[in-house]
Ligand SMILES: [Zn+2]
């Protein structure tokens with residue numbers, strides 16, 4: 537597969553037992569649907585810390601035509617954003633894979649960070665988020681160094697695939713009207 541942004545070969549890499557496809561040039565990451573599912577299956581019972589309000593409300597999702605094509609099936613991706621966050625992920629409604637640009641993981645973690653500031657959580661949660669932000673915004677920004685990376689995948693899987701199935705209908709409609717280039 538090639539990177540949807542810069543067309544370089546994607547490099548297969550394993551993080552915590554999950555295979556992901558990484559672009560070494562732009563540091564974007566592609567997840568096949570199976571990979572997101574694996575993330576869910578691998579979750580430990582006590583690792584639910586990331587599962588608070590983020591992405592909970594279906595009405596806050598906005599779907600628009602993405603600018604890039606799915607590396608798997610070559611159809612246009614849909615850009616999915618969430619109210620008042622900088623989060624924007626590119627999703628393929630056909631194969632249900634997800635593309636994250638280099639900054640997107642950091643945006644997700646920042647959104648988590650702003651949520652924990654308004655609530656009380658056990659101490660390890662702010663610590664984990666701080667660690668994640670340092671890694672993701674650092675010069676290397678290697679997701680494989682962040683031990684709770686898997687939780688982000690689990691979160692995406694849970695919100696996008698299980699709780700908000702209607703979103704796929706919307707994205708499917710958007711994809712259908714984007715002219716294939
Ligand atoms: Zn790239």
Ligand SMILES: [Zn+2]
Pocket residue numbers: 606607608609610611628629630631632633
């Ligand atoms: Zn696809």
